[in-house]
Amino acid sequence: MAKPLCTLALAGVVLLGSGCSSKITQPEEYSGFLGDYSKLEETMSASGEPVLRWTAPDFDPKRYGTLLVEKPVFHPTQAPSDQMSQQTMDQIAAYMRMSLQRELIGKARLVGTPEADTLIVRPSISAVAISNEHLKVYEVIPIALLAAATTTAAGARDQEVAIYAEVEAVDAASGKPVVRTVRKGKGLSLENRKTPLVLDDLKPVLDDWARDARNFRP
Incomplete structure (x- = not known):
């Protein structure tokens, strides 16, 4: 009996997923919003989270007296679901912009249209992904795995929420990008696949990203 149960356990691990997913956006997950991803390098955000970033060699934040934060777009377009x-989705985009403006207001004067000394921040949301929560160590044993498989099939398993973003900062005078960032964050878990996602589930990660933008150092 032990052998079939072990085989079932191994199959369940493959089917349901185990271990932690990468905190870095993978190349196959790029949305195309930035156009050029070839110069991105893995680095750390101000809060110590891994990100992908490129910064122009001559970028100097002190050159910019004004700042324009565009409304984030979903790119590619993401269809609503149950x-x-x-x-x-509209609330997520609006809050992302508001949190960036709130944190960056002390860095420069916010404007609604570009001026000669404006840095334009162009945020995008590549995806909001909801998936089954990974198996925990104590579940990767034959008997517990049977229960885990049953709850997954029934849609009762916790759901992980991930949000992907790509942001570009553009010099308004030249129209050239000076910073490009790609990052991924984890929202609050949902109880099951019937639990609707709400803005509060993503507020913590959006707030963290905005603080990282405020504390960014080239």
């Missing part, structure tokens, strides 16, 4: 409504 678990994430269009209203929630």
Whole structure:
């Protein structure tokens, strides 16, 4: 009996997923929003989280007296679903912009249209992904795995929420990008696949990203 149960356990691990997913966006997950990803390098954000970033060699934040934060777009377009409504998607984009403006207001004067000394921040949301929570160590044993497989099949398993973003900062005078950043964050877990996603589930990660933008050093 031990052998079939071990085989079942191994199959379950493959089917349901185990271990931690990467905190760095993978090349196959790039959205195309930035156009050029060839110069991105893995580095750390101000808060110590891994990110992919490129900064122009001559970029100097002190050159910019004004700042324009554009409204984030979903790129590519993400269709609403039973678990994430269009209203929630609009709220996520609006809050992302508001949190960036809130944290960056002390860095430069915020403007609604570009001026000669404006740095334009162009944020995008590549995806909001909801998936089954990974198996925990204590679940990767034959008997517990049977229960885990049952709850997954029934849609009762916790759902992990991940948000992917790509942001470009552009010199308004030249129209050239000076900073490009790609990052991935984890939202709050949902109880099951029938639990709707709401803005509060992503507020913590969006707030962290905005603080990283405020504390960014070239």
